[in-house]
Amino acid sequence: MAETPSGGPAGDPQGERLPPMQLLLDNPFLLLFIGVAVPAVLYTIWGVMEVAQIPVAQ
């Protein structure tokens, strides 16, 4: 979708199918899901699993 210098995204949002990236960026709750799920999996859960696997000292 072309971007206009001063207005909104070009084209009529009612009559034109928006590209998937535009739909993603326009949906704050989908962004919220991504922003919580990605670090939760890659940082927190992965990190906690690694610490949990450390053998307990005898």
Next chain:
Amino acid sequence: MANAAAFRVCPETGLKVCHHAEILIKANAVVAVVFLAIGGLFGLLVALTRWPAVHILPADLFYLALTAHGADVLLFWIIFFEIAVLYFASAVLLNSRLAAPKWAWFAFALMLVGALMANVAVLQGESSVMFTSYVPMKAAPHFYLGLIVFAVGALIACFVFFGTLVIARQERTYEGSIPLVTFGAVTAAVIAVYTIASGAIILIPTFLWSVGIIPHLDSIMYKVVWWGMGHSSQQINVSAHVAVWYAIAAMVLGAKPLSEKVSRTAFLLYIAFLQLASAHHLLVDPGISSSWKVFNTSYAIYLAVLGSMIHGMSVPGAIEAAQRRRGLTQGAFDWLRRAPWGNPAFSGMVLSVIMFGFLGGISGVVLGTEQLNLIMHNTLYVPGHFHATVVAGTTLAFMAITYLVVPLIFRKEIMFPGMARWQPYLFGLGAMGISFFMMGAGTLGVSRRHWDMTFADAVLKFEYPPAAFLMMGLNGISALLATLGGIMFIVIVVGSVFFGKPRDEAAIKRNPVIGPSGGAAVSQYGGEATFNLPGTTILVAVFFVSFVLYYFINWKYLSEVWPLR
């Protein structure tokens, strides 16, 4: 339904300002500045103690001051101000009413009670566990409870922000997509939710441990989850201050982003990857694999760094494009030379961009490289880095936009305009010195969080090189400069808010704070759609050369630490 009586129309921007949002922005901003003053004072005491020739506090008070400084400026000042930014970027920029004002007040009350509770706990002297509060160091239970109550309040405020976005969309208060500044605020709020969730996951069991209900907390487990909060809270700042950069450029100069799509994609990279930088605090900890460390701090975080570099080009590019549109087309830098350097909102924003990029950004990448991190892990390089991001970057950006918030939201004239003109330069110079000299001392091995770098009472003697002592002296002088700049800011803001002249029509005509088409530029979707930016291209090239040189200099340092023979 929206109540027409609950709005006023801003005569300068043309935006509809919701009464509830306006009052809440004022309340959050005022409390934020109070915590900045308190936390800044503690910061000065810390710097003067770490200056060997002054060494002002005894050890117990040093750790108390360090704890209070960290909590007050890294959490309370920043997050109160960010909540004000969220309400501005949603209700005001979208011409919408604020969702659930009573909940917003409840959130404010929780945040205030929590912040006061944590401060009382620290000042009582039994909670000098520093900002990180690593277990098994144990603070008083009301220290943890205060942080939890504060976090719950901040979380409610974030959902008031999301609710306002929903209302604005439903009531069609804007057309098309939300403006970029609001999108930046969405990014900050998303990261805040992850941050606060991480805080809840670790601080609730820590509170239960402090009252004796839970017998033991694993220290590495604590560190992994705590840093999900501790470092991510600083990523809220990054997103918020980048949004503030775009907002100031738009309002003062009418600058629109070079490309909305590219800038929004850069924010998307923040949303997905910026929080992963938390792992750089654990790069030397045992028990966690190199895969986890390297993936999080190198591969993934480089995507967020890409986002920062896009913003680092887009903001000056937007300014150049707007200036060239106004006819400042001579040579590569006429637009920069003839920029409004006497306007503290503009100068503060530009200094924030430069110092965040050159000092905070580059040092962050160096710290996040697992091998290079070994040279400066847990040295003063780390606080040097985050003073470049949080003080020179975020705090300076928030100070800069305050020079617009006071006339536009408080509707008061800025008092002491001559002092205001110089304030960002003085504070910026001090902040730059603090960051630069702490990083220098850290490169020479000076430990962070240590009361006495002379080790006067240590059984085993150790001496840092003399240059490290010089660095700490210069750091102390820089802290004095930054404090002076901070006091000037407090005097100007408090004076303007409580004693300033009301900003009537004559004052608006005499001293406009919004540039041509500034109101539209900040509140509407749309880009400059030009890439004829010779000045920005040169500046970006200088940045890249500096980045590459500094990165490889650190590999040279590393080779000297561990020579291959």
